Amino acid sequence: MLAEGSSFMKGMLLGGLFCLVLSLLGSFSPSFESNTTEDHHHHHHVKAASKDELKRLTDTQMDELSQQVRVYCVIMVQPKVLVYWATAKDTWSKHCDQAVFYTSESSKALDAVNLSEKDDWTRLRKALKHAYDNAGELRWFFLARPTTFAIIENLKYLILTKDPSEPFYIGHAMKSGELDYVEYESGIVLSYEALKRLVHVFQDEDKCPERGRALWKLSEEKQLAICLKFTGVFAENGEDSQGKGLFNSKSVESLISDSLSNNPTNVVEGCCSDMAVTFSGMSPNQMQVMMFGVYRLRPYGHDFHDSLIFHPPEGSDND
Amino acid sequence: REMKHITSQLLFITGVLLGFLSLHSLMFSWRNVTDREVNRQVPQHIHTGRVRFLSWIFVAHREAAANLSQSTRILCWILTGPKYLQSRTKHIKETWARRCDKVLYMSSVKTDFPTVGLDVDEGRENLYWKTIRAFQYIHQNHLDEAEWFLKADDDTFVVVENLRHVLSKYDPEKPLYLGRRFRPFVQQGYMSGGAGYVLSKEAVKRFVRGFKSGECTHFSDIEDMALGKCMETMKVDPADSRDLKGRQTFHPFPPDYYVVRQPPRPRPWFLIYEYYTPTEGPECCSDFIVSFHYIYAVQQYTLEYFTYHLRPYGYKYRYNPDSQTKNNAPS
Numbered sequence: 224m225l226a227e228g229s230s231f232m233k234g235m236l237l238g239g240l241f242c243l244v245l246s247l248l249g250s251f252s253p254s255f256e257s258n259t260t261e262d263h264h265h266h267h268h269v270k271a272a273s274k275d276e277l278k279r280l281t282d283t284q285m286d287e288l289s290q291q292v293r294v295y296c297v298i299m300v301q302p303k304v305l306v307y308w309a310t311a312k313d314t315w316s317k318h319c320d321q322a323v324f325y326t327s328e329s330s331k332a333l334d335a336v337n338l339s340e341k342d343d344w345t346r347l348r349k350a351l352k353h354a355y356d357n358a359g360e361l362r363w364f365f366l367a368r369p370t371t372f373a374i375i376e377n378l379k380y381l382i383l384t385k386d387p388s389e390p391f392y393i394g395h396a397m398k399s400g401e402l403d404y405v406e407y408e409s410g411i412v413l414s415y416e417a418l419k420r421l422v423h424v425f426q427d428e429d430k431c432p433e434r435g436r437a438l439w440k441l442s443e444e445k446q447l448a449i450c451l452k453f454t455g456v457f458a459e460n461g462e463d464s465q466g467k468g469l470f471n472s473k474s475v476e477s478l479i480s481d482s483l484s485n486n487p488t489n490v491v492e493g494c495c496s497d498m499a500v501t502f503s504g505m506s507p508n509q510m511q512v513m514m515f516g517v518y519r520l521r522p523y524g525h526d527f528h529d530s531l532i533f534h535p536p537e538g539s540d541n542d
Numbered sequence: 543r544e545m546k547h548i549t550s551q552l553l554f555i556t557g558v559l560l561g562f563l564s565l566h567s568l569m570f571s572w573r574n575v576t577d578r579e580v581n582r583q584v585p586q587h588i589h590t591g592r593v594r595f596l597s598w599i600f601v602a603h604r605e606a607a608a609n610l611s612q613s614t615r616i617l618c619w620i621l622t623g624p625k626y627l628q629s630r631t632k633h634i635k636e637t638w639a640r641r642c643d644k645v646l647y648m649s650s651v652k653t654d655f656p657t658v659g660l661d662v663d664e665g666r667e668n669l670y671w672k673t674i675r676a677f678q679y680i681h682q683n684h685l686d687e688a689e690w691f692l693k694a695d696d697d698t699f700v701v702v703e704n705l706r707h708v709l710s711k712y713d714p715e716k717p718l719y720l721g722r723r724f725r726p727f728v729q730q731g732y733m734s735g736g737a738g739y740v741l742s743k744e745a746v747k748r749f750v751r752g753f754k755s756g757e758c759t760h761f762s763d764i765e766d767m768a769l770g771k772c773m774e775t776m777k778v779d780p781a782d783s784r785d786l787k788g789r790q791t792f793h794p795f796p797p798d799y800y801v802v803r804q805p806p807r808p809r810p811w812f813l814i815y816e817y818y819t820p821t822e823g824p825e826c827c828s829d830f831i832v833s834f835h836y837i838y839a840v841q842q843y844t845l846e847y848f849t850y851h852l853r854p855y856g857y858k859y860r861y862n863p864d865s866q867t868k869n870n871a872p873s
Contacts, residue, residue: 230550230551230553230554231553231554231556231557233557233559233562234553234554234555234556234557234558234559234561235557235558235559235560235561236557237557237561238557238558238559238560238561238563238565239561239562239564239565240559240561241561241562242566243556243561243565243771246855254862268799287557313803318854354724373827374852375854376582376854376855376856376857377854377855379855380856381573394576419553426567426861436604447805450574453700465596465696474565475844475847475848475852476841477843479840479843479847480840483839483843488636490636490843490845491637491843491847491850491851493853495703495846495847495851497852497853498853498855499852508798508802509798510704510799511584511618511798511801511802512797512801512802512805513802515797515827516797516845516848516849516852517848517852517853517854518854518857519829519859519860519861520829520831520848520849521704521829521830521849521853521859522702522704522709522830522849523703523704523830524703524707525703525850527853529855529856530856531855531856532856532858533854533855533856533857533858533860534858535860540824540825541801541803541824542860
């Protein structure tokens, strides 16, 4: 009788163990599949570090990284978008380590670096050169117009483990014929090395003419990509560790609306990343609401043990 | 001896099957219970199967530590109708309603949505009848299932965790009711219907008793005001739902009405009824808001995304009420 009892117990134990092993193995397969589908993409991808990777860093390494990861924001404004200019100044730009507004002409209402230049591409060149010359200790550059809303903390998360002395040119990567370029409206990220090479190639009138190359004027975003390409810097798509794009040229509402049509049973998951960096196409009032939604609105009791701390900016009351 | 050998082999096989199935069903039920929590607390990008399996251990521990859930059960009832089930109520069901301890969708007609049929006609003029019948139904069938009873419209967005937080300092055995307090018509004020309001268990009992005894009647079509009058009659106290900085949590309009900076100006029309002096701009509203109103399909998901998904990595929030926050310091 005892022998049979022990057989049964042994059986149960084995069955239970078998189940555990199977479950652990079974859950490995989803991550396997996503790796293979990536290889068919033609863009380069820059992914945010995973939580596991970050946990492996020491405290000293973390401190070094948080020093390295400071951002200089280059915000291209004009008096004709004065309300957006004022909104950017009052909202997301406060989270840049340094936010500098570059304008085409001066405005009595707001201060900015006056480039006195009407041509968009020429003005952009001037702004980037100025930023490079005034970077100080900062090693990352974020280029945007005030119609874009950026979450700088999430930008820092994306570039956290990337070395700025390597050339990086990141954002929402698009393709136009043979040219990969980063979309302007969803924000452009440049590492120090990339900007350095760019400023250098600005002096080459053949590779990177000041007044644009083609008979028809190419957009600034494409001009930028061409010039960078000559220096060996290529556009890369910024994504989270699941492969979701972090840079958006549409508003949250617009993307949610798309998701409601495409994935009605999984609207929020199918929409946007939790760590999104940019959105665009919102009204100034909507951007103020976004400020509240990003930096304040949350459920009580949900705590995240993030590997870094970013403090709220001084003298700000809407975050 | 051969018989014995075969028997023990059979027992072994039975053991393997039983062990496998029982552990499988155990893990399955654990996963279902904690999936809700995991979805909330684990950032999107680490939501792989392997991590999900391991993190249930941590989440289960956290659930035990935060025992708020048990003594602050909230029953949510949504005032809706057949016309709006697909265009509005469905999206509430997909988003915030999941976080209530119990949800009931109150309509004129019973359906498989599922809705409770209140046997009241549809239409604006019947809102108070619907409300009365709804509370009577809850009193009759569900009173023991919760401590607090939230009424919301099918265009209200609610953050249930924040409601729980507001309610945590009040005793549901007392006759209390909370929401966005309005000043006119009722001496002690009344709570806006659209922003949603909550009654304690005792308040629900008194409301129902009031109609039984005739102390409360259907004297008006205006549901929130009339209910507020009944609350006053039955000596149910309105409680303050604002946060520690005096900022509002319940809102009868969408966020852009309140949060957008304004130059100093006389009270706009939508703030005329306020019981407490309102503030416009960033200080209007608590970080831990409980509700917004006039929120339709796309905005329900948008607010869900802002509240539960999109966040600034590593950001140290300015507002950190001391009570019961598990971990404000870096790990």
